[in-house]
Amino acid sequence: MNQTVIEFIEKGRAALVHDGAPPELQEGQALVETLYSGVTNGTERHALLTEHGFGGGFPGRHGYQHIGRVIDVRGEVLGLQAGDLVFCGDYIGHRGWQIVSDGSLVLPLKGDWPLPASALLGVAGVAIRAVRRMRVGIGANVWVVGQGPIGHFLGQCSRAAGAEVTVSDLLSNRLDAARRAGIETVLDASDPGVDETLAQLGPFDFIFDACSAPNLLDTVFARRLLAHGGCIGMMAVRREVTYPWGMLHAAEARIETSCHYDRGDLRALASLVRRGIVDMKPIISDILPISEAPGLYERLGAGDPNLIGIVFDWT
Known part of the structure; x- marks a missing residue:
């Protein structure tokens, strides 16, 4: 299991940092191993460059889009079982593993899903929340x-x-x-x-x-x-x-205005994606191994116009 995390270590600079092994699970917790994570371009760029009042607390961890596989479960957690594919939308940055519970923003991904493009379900979730609430x-x-x-x-x-x-x-x-x-x-x-x-x-x-x-x-x-x-x-x-x-x-x-999304938004989005009404794939511009993350953030900070939908591959 990858034990690294992306940290913004100073203005304009990101690094891969050792995050340690997951702690022992407690009752009502599940361990999820990251397969892919999606970059939230605007939020992460603002935090990286301390724009519009974002960021400034270095080191910092930013981002909210992970696709992962459930490795272990203790007790009942959102109906999850070991081996399940899930999207995790909590704001924890990009990391190789995370521990989720009933309060976590998690969507089980049943059936066939477009991977790795579904790592961008978070930004799509922000969009569908705005469309629904407005x-x-x-x-x-x-x-x-x-x-x-x-x-x-x-x-x-x-x-x-x-x-x-x-x-x-x-x-x-x-x-x-x-x-x-x-x-x-x-x-x-x-x-x-x-x-x-x-x-x-x-x-x-x-x-x-x-x-x-x-x-x-x-x-x-x-x-x-x-x-x-x-x-x-x-x-x-x-x-x-x-x-x-x-x-x-x-x-x-x-x-x-509208901020983030909830499980209801993710369920509504999932229905549209499964029926082919919303397509996750057209926006993908870069799929990179996680080892290349520091260089990607250099490009993002420099305003590289070629970047749109960015996914890190942790496998």
């Missing part, structure tokens, strides 16, 4: 601004809810991933005609900010892109949010 529904007109991991799955989950979905980004590889996932209206934000196209497609019932573009809310107001009674979902991390009062007042609109 009440995206059939016939809604949705614009997702930014196609990083969470933005990508906001598009897929909004479509699964019955919405008409438009996504945009500056990077061609992210736009290609959206097309592979079946999103029909995919816009290059660098296109000189994109503002006119958005005006024709809008107004939008839901606008998801998945990119932290500085002038996004001013643009939404100036171009009247938000529908009456609409919602702006602030998903990307910002230190603060300011907006033109008239953007919400005249439209009787709202701003909402």
Whole structure:
């Protein structure tokens, strides 16, 4: 069993650190050996570079996406048995093993699952929680601004809810991933005609900010892109949010945010993945052995535009 963990040891630098062997299990605990872990690009980059108030406590461990195999169980723990495949979504960083209990954020993975892509069920879980709690529904007109991991799955989950979905980004590889996932209206934000196209497609019932573009809310107001009674979902991390009062007042609109996910969100997501409605694979850009993690974080910290869906292989 791998006994290492990824630690952010100083600003901009990650290392593999020995984590020791698992302790003896207590009643009501299960030991899970990590097979794959997924990088949460935005959260981990912010923590690595101490952006937007994140991180700063070095060494630190960040991340919340593991696929693992149950090795041992003591008593009754979420119905788990040795040999079960599980997704673990607690915020513990990337590590070779973890001990889970009834209070852990665990989803048993029954049947066939796309591996290792399912290591990104966490970022997809963040997306489906936002879509559910902001009440995206059939016939809604949705614009997702930014196609990083969470933005990508906001598009897929909004479509699964019955919405008409438009996504945009500056990077061609992210736009290609959206097309592979079946999103029909995919816009290059660098296109000189994109503002006119958005005006024709809008107004939008839901606008998801998945990119932290500085002038996004001013643009939404100036171009009247938000529908009456609409919602702006602030998903990307910002230190603060300011907006033109008239953007919400005249439209009787709202701003909402959403954080993480729970077991109910994971179960809803699992149903969509099993039926092929949400596809975990199109976003995958890098599958790396865990030994290459320090170099990956150098690339992430430098803003490598080729990185989208990143999975570490611990096997």
